[in-house]
Amino acid sequence: MDDSRADIKRQKIGWFCSYVPEELIIAAGLQPLRLQAGTDPIEKADSYLPANYCHYIKRILDSGLKNEYAEIEGMVFVNSCDGMRRLFDLWQHYLDTPFAFFLELPRNRNKMGIKYFAEQLHVLKNRLQNHFEIDITDGHLKEAISLMNRRRAEIMGLFQKQKSVPAPFSGTDLQGICRKESTGNKADENLTTALGMGSEINTTAETAPRVLVAGNSGFKPVLIRLVEKLGGSVVAFDTCDGIQHYRDPVEEDEDPYITLARRYLLRPSCPRMPNTPERITRLEHLASEYAVDGVIYSSIKFCDHSLFEVPHLEKRFNDVRIPLLFLENDYSWSDIERVKTRVEAFIEMIAGPISASVRTG
Amino acid sequence: MMKEEFQKMVPILEQGLKEKTRGFAYFSHQMYQTMLSCYSEDTKTVYVSGYAFPTELLWAFDVTPFDFEVACNNMPTVVNGNGSSIMHFSEDRGFGRDICSFDRLIIACMHENMLPKGDLFLTSSYYCQGKSKTNEVVARSFGKESVVLDVPNEISDASIRYVSDQLKQIALMLEEITGDILYMDRLRESIHSSNRARAKVAELNELMKTKPCPWNGFEACLFGLGGAVFSGSPVREKASQVFLDEIRERIEKRKLRPEKLRILWFPWVPVQTTNIFNTLRYHKVSVVMAEAGMAWWPELDAEKPFESLALKALRDPHIGSCDRRAENLTRWAEEYDVDGAIHFSTPSCYHETGSVKITSDRLKEKGIPLLDLAGDMSDERAYSPEQTLNKITTFLEMIS
Numbered sequence: 001m002d003d004s005r006a007d008i009k010r011q012k013i014g015w016f017c018s019y020v021p022e023e024l025i026i027a028a029g030l031q032p033l034r035l036q037a038g039t040d041p042i043e044k045a046d047s048y049l050p051a052n053y054c055h056y057i058k059r060i061l062d063s064g065l066k067n068e069y070a071e072i073e074g075m076v077f078v079n080s081c082d083g084m085r086r087l088f089d090l091w092q093h094y095l096d097t098p099f100a101f102f103l104e105l106p107r108n109r110n111k112m113g114i115k116y117f118a119e120q121l122h123v124l125k126n127r128l129q130n131h132f133e134i135d136i137t138d139g140h141l142k143e144a145i146s147l148m149n150r151r152r153a154e155i156m157g158l159f160q161k162q163k164s165v166p167a168p169f170s171g172t173d174l175q176g177i178c179r180k181e182s183t184g185n186k187a188d189e190n191l192t193t194a195l196g197m198g199s200e201i202n203t204t205a206e207t208a209p210r211v212l213v214a215g216n217s218g219f220k221p222v223l224i225r226l227v228e229k230l231g232g233s234v235v236a237f238d239t240c241d242g243i244q245h246y247r248d249p250v251e252e253d254e255d256p257y258i259t260l261a262r263r264y265l266l267r268p269s270c271p272r273m274p275n276t277p278e279r280i281t282r283l284e285h286l287a288s289e290y291a292v293d294g295v296i297y298s299s300i301k302f303c304d305h306s307l308f309e310v311p312h313l314e315k316r317f318n319d320v321r322i323p324l325l326f327l328e329n330d331y332s333w334s335d336i337e338r339v340k341t342r343v344e345a346f347i348e349m350i351a352g353p354i355s356a357s358v359r360t361g
Numbered sequence: 362m363m364k365e366e367f368q369k370m371v372p373i374l375e376q377g378l379k380e381k382t383r384g385f386a387y388f389s390h391q392m393y394q395t396m397l398s399c400y401s402e403d404t405k406t407v408y409v410s411g412y413a414f415p416t417e418l419l420w421a422f423d424v425t426p427f428d429f430e431v432a433c434n435n436m437p438t439v440v441n442g443n444g445s446s447i448m449h450f451s452e453d454r455g456f457g458r459d460i461c462s463f464d465r466l467i468i469a470c471m472h473e474n475m476l477p478k479g480d481l482f483l484t485s486s487y488y489c490q491g492k493s494k495t496n497e498v499v500a501r502s503f504g505k506e507s508v509v510l511d512v513p514n515e516i517s518d519a520s521i522r523y524v525s526d527q528l529k530q531i532a533l534m535l536e537e538i539t540g541d542i543l544y545m546d547r548l549r550e551s552i553h554s555s556n557r558a559r560a561k562v563a564e565l566n567e568l569m570k571t572k573p574c575p576w577n578g579f580e581a582c583l584f585g586l587g588g589a590v591f592s593g594s595p596v597r598e599k600a601s602q603v604f605l606d607e608i609r610e611r612i613e614k615r616k617l618r619p620e621k622l623r624i625l626w627f628p629w630v631p632v633q634t635t636n637i638f639n640t641l642r643y644h645k646v647s648v649v650m651a652e653a654g655m656a657w658w659p660e661l662d663a664e665k666p667f668e669s670l671a672l673k674a675l676r677d678p679h680i681g682s683c684d685r686r687a688e689n690l691t692r693w694a695e696e697y698d699v700d701g702a703i704h705f706s707t708p709s710c711y712h713e714t715g716s717v718k719i720t721s722d723r724l725k726e727k728g729i730p731l732l733d734l735a736g737d738m739s740d741e742r743a744y745s746p747e748q749t750l751n752k753i754t755t756f757l758e759m760i761s
Binding site for chain 2: 047048049050052053054079081082083085086087088089090092093102104106107108112113115116119120272274275276277301302304305307308310311312314315
């Protein structure tokens, strides 16, 4: 980053959804911080949202109401689902974070959508400029794009290595890296070294069944840790804090707003977007690329987008004989014992003779 | 089965209309007739949710809109409280009960081959996310792609342009399936017709302020929801006119039900038969204002048809901040001089259930209590008559 950025006090801007372009926040000289929700019992949000509401959203609200995000100067929300729309409304109404922005996210992944999303990124830039009284030039933004491209490439490099048998890193450690990447200081140039992950440290046996974890928000390490504890090797996770989040760089040679919009809209989509078959095909390819023995698809309870996708996913994976386990969770994984039984059975199943046929494609 | 059920309904309604033209019977007859015509091989059928799409564009073409949500959820089996006997066909295939019952029912009808073939599958990003996902599932079963009219949460020049550009693209798709071009005069006429119907609906809204209230908010809500698919067609105009004549006559002849309390109702009424409205009637409660029955959109500009329709979509009460909506509801509550408000909650309607706290607080500021009445639009397994009766009577005691 250039000198003018270095002078700025690094105020923290919280964000949740993988569609938030951190580049704009960095270009403003601010520190993007991917926020997680607390896992303590919900105390306050129950009187704002009903029992059958996405627990991730509810817990974010609860954390906010309990003032757990006091260090945050601003929040960027995304129009990612009906629940998030209401979370933003409630946030604006009952909380006093100095800067709160609602980023529109087009469902059209075409020229119209890209144009509109780029316009929304301009609106975000203007709001950041006005609120924090700072200029964000195209130069600043291009620097930030370049920085984030390097970080993404490093993380994807690690995922790439996971295709080897055995995978060099444990899924738990890899997820830890991703978490640090999204919550740490963006100025760290040598990401993997800074995160202490230069060496290959996986201790999983070569024969351990290889598992791909997919679905939404896997921020909490509970599931991956559980799979590995039960003898599986999580070689990759295609969640909104995994491959989906880090794949595909932003082009660096054009209008940065257009290239940002293009990258975020065209990179592998989450179930919020139309086109389920495209996502299922992609997941099938990932299963093949990473030579996995089975896929665990995990979703936070009451997530409509995933619930509509799962029946198709189950049918397709059944047709192509890739074992799939669908798990729902309440973000804090309060029913871990029940989940443990199911995961244990799944690992036993995929460790059997069927695994060989899948691994050899 | 759906087709057969509609075939049975049409002559019954026709018989009633021969005796006297009543608004609700006329509108219901048109609705079933239109849905039935979608089964004809010659019809160019366009799947759509009439209450969440500017259908004026469709009426400028020779296509027949098939409101798949209204169709599936208005089958007598569902209305008579046996929706789960169909829903299980989707539940058995993995569409769990956390998915909205409306959507489970549609997907079940699809699996049971009850739906007519579609030539184009249109949906929108509003009213809810489940609706567009369901449209995608159904379209795929016919080997087609679902087309989403993506309507952002904010109103600006950029969002108006974004939505109107999508409508223009949809017009091209309609040209393709009909093999005919869009005649701008026809689109303008559709918009004029929509404006005329809107003026009548606004008049109906005004008449509801009369004490005692001359119309049943339940019908107003159903007409707002199911009748929206006719926006831009003469049916909506005529139905609104018949309702107007009926209500004026009722006021003139003082054929009005006694009224002790006045209630604001939102967003929808359950499709399945419940004890709610009988309970309200028994306690002499009028539903004087149903949000879905209001003319909430501005008059459309026939000279700027696409921008105008885009703005109509963007101004939908279910888009934008719930503060904006709560402000409207509070204003209406005052204008209609209500004693309380009832929010009917259907479990998976997340943008609805997530807005109750703000709306309730806004109404409370004006001294208007709100009852959040949990139920289900069409799944009888998620509806308890006893609990509902208890809640309503307690609420009425409180506001009396």
